[in-house]
Amino acid sequence: MIYDTIIIGKGPAGISAAVYLVRSGRSVLVLGKDAGALERAESIENYYGFPENVSGAELALRGIAQAERLGVTVLSEEILHLGMDDVWSVKTTEGLYSTKTILIATGKSRTSINVPGFEQYRGKGISFCVTCDGFFYRGKKLALLGAGSYAANEYSELLAFSEDITVFTNGAEITGSFPKNASIVTEKITAFTGEDSVSAITTAEGTVHAIQGVFVALGTAGAASFAATVGVELSGTDIVIDAQHMTNIPGVFAAGDCTGGFLQIAKAVSDGAHAAKGINSYLKNIS
Ligand SMILES: Cc1cc2nc3c(=O)[nH]c(=O)nc-3n(C[C@H](O)[C@H](O)[C@H](O)COP(=O)(O)OP(=O)(O)OC[C@H]3O[C@@H](n4cnc5c(N)ncnc54)[C@H](O)[C@@H]3O)c2cc1C
Numbered sequence: 112m113i114y115d116t117i118i119i120g121k122g123p124a125g126i127s128a129a130v131y132l133v134r135s136g137r138s139v140l141v142l143g144k145d146a147g148a149l150e151r152a153e154s155i156e157n158y159y160g161f162p163e164n165v166s167g168a169e170l171a172l173r174g175i176a177q178a179e180r181l182g183v184t185v186l187s188e189e190i191l192h193l194g195m196d197d198v199w200s201v202k203t204t205e206g207l208y209s210t211k212t213i214l215i216a217t218g219k220s221r222t223s224i225n226v227p228g229f230e231q232y233r234g235k236g237i238s239f240c241v242t243c244d245g246f247f248y249r250g251k252k253l254a255l256l257g258a259g260s261y262a263a264n265e266y267s268e269l270l271a272f273s274e275d276i277t278v279f280t281n282g283a284e285i286t287g288s289f290p291k292n293a294s295i296v297t298e299k300i301t302a303f304t305g306e307d308s309v310s311a312i313t314t315a316e317g318t319v320h321a322i323q324g325v326f327v328a329l330g331t332a333g334a335a336s337f338a339a340t341v342g343v344e345l346s347g348t349d350i351v352i353d354a355q356h357m358t359n360i361p362g363v364f365a366a367g368d369c370t371g372g373f374l375q376i377a378k379a380v381s382d383g384a385h386a387a388k389g390i391n392s393y394l395k396n397i398s
Contacts, residue, residue, distance in 0.1 A: 113209045114138045116390055117201050119190050119337065120216035122147035123376045124367025126174040127383025128214050128390070129183045135391050140210070141178065142203060144189040144331060146171035147218040148368065149376075158376050170376070189331050191264040192242075193341050199362065204260050211397065212390050215343075215350060215358075215365040216383065217334045219374065224256070224281060224329065228303030236309035237325045240339035241265050245272040248324040254279050254312055256300075257328035261336075263287030265328040277320065279312060281329070296320065334369035346371070355389030356382065362397075364390055 116132055118125040121143030132139045152167030161170075175185050188203035193213065201208045223229065229237065238244040249272050255262060258280040266289055269276055278289060282299040289295065298314035303325070305311060312320045328336075335348045343358040344351040349371030356364045366382035368374050 112138075113198055113211060114140045115210070115394055116140075116212045116214055117142065117199070117208055117210040118214040118216055119143070119201070120147060120214075120218060120367070120369075121175060121185055121187075122149060122171070122216060122218055122367060122379065123174060124218075124369075124379040124383040124386070125214065125216035126178050126185075127380040128216065128366055128387040129178045129185075129383075130181060131384050131387030132390060133178070133181050133183045135387070137391070137394065139183050140208060141183055141185040142188050142190055142201065142208075143185070144187065148374075155376065189260055190337070191261055191332060192268075193337050195341065202264070212362045212364065212393060214356075214386055214390065215334055215337055215363065215369055216367045216379075216386075217337065217369050219334075219348075219368040224300070226281075226300050226302060228305075228309070232303050232305060232309035232325070235307065236305065236323070237303065237327065239327050239336050241268040241272075241326055241328075242340045243342075244324075244326075245269055248272055251275070251323040252321065253277070254320070254322045254325045255328060256281060256325060257330070258283040258285050258287060259331065260287045261330070261332045262328035263289050265326060266290075266293065269326060277322070279314070279320075334365070355392065356386035357389055357393065362393065364393075 115137040116139050118141045121141050129139045129141050149167030149171040154164045156164045188205045190203050192202040194200040199210045199213050252275045253273050255278050277294045280297045302313040303309050350365040352365050364386045366386040367379035
């Protein structure tokens with residue numbers, strides 16, 4: 112089946128868009144790994160319609176229940192990769208889905224680590240996108256930062272460019288399925304060093320690992336990594352959108368915290384509604 116829209120994220124932005132789209136007769140699939148920022152919001156007092164405060168977890172459950180009642184399918188799956196052939200493909204930990212449009216509603220990206228040298232070499236040997244930059248690192252000695260399913264997926268993509276890859280988990284436990292022979296360093300990273308570009312990673316016990324490039328796949332793929340993979344324009348880590356909430360890539364829309372601005376539920380819900388309107392117009396034009 113080819114969906115009209117696949118929404119990445121089941122937070123306020125994604126669910127709000129889903130509600131509008133399904134009520135316009137569109138086939139919608141929402142994929143999200145958890146309740147996003149709401150999961151950590153203990154008490155919300157500034158959102159419309161709750162005279163008693165409400166917990167973020169409760170608000171998230173209510174939003175999802177509302178969307179499901181209207182006929183939206185909401186699945187708890189982690190998205191690993193986006194691709195484009197005749198239609199968009201969305202690869203998750205559980206399967207592969209096809210869609211005419213994508214709405215990125217993944218919340219605020221947190222794919223950085225607070226280690227000396229990391230920010231300095233971002234874009235100078237430190238990359239966030241195997242699909243975009245892997246080619247430049249053919250046959251080189253590479254580091255891959257991460258430990259989960261997203262990192263394992265990036266590892267398999269990176270193998271097309273180099274077989275000399277060391278996985279650095281930065282102290283995290285491996286949860287992704289890496290090949291048995293993968294070289295893995297679990298110590299905490301203490302520094303990225305180099306000259307014009309990064310050339311070494313130092314770990315907690317003082318070991319200096321010479322490398323020629325670093326790919327970052329920490330945690331789960333966020334807005335910035337999806338954007339980079341499909342060529343969506345970013346401003347810092349925020350996705351750039353037009354008045355219809357469409358990115359520079361036709362058919363790819365974004366809403367909520369991942370587009371920056373006022374990082375609040377009210378804005379995310381409004382974004383979702385506007386994005387649904389934009390997606391509807393786009394679908395009308397291509398049909
Ligand atoms: C501690 C805390 C307290 C807050 N308190 C308030 C408050 O009182 N009032 C207020 O208005 N706002 C508050 N906020 C902000 C508010 O929660 C956010 O602005 C809002 O949730 C943004 O909605 P969103 O849909 O854009 O993103 P999120 O709610 O963050 O949802 C993002 C979704 O994307 C999914 N996702 C991301 N990456 C992937 C992937 N690779 N695969 C699958 N799914 C993925 C997540 O699982 C999640 O479902 C608070 C935030 C925090 C952290």
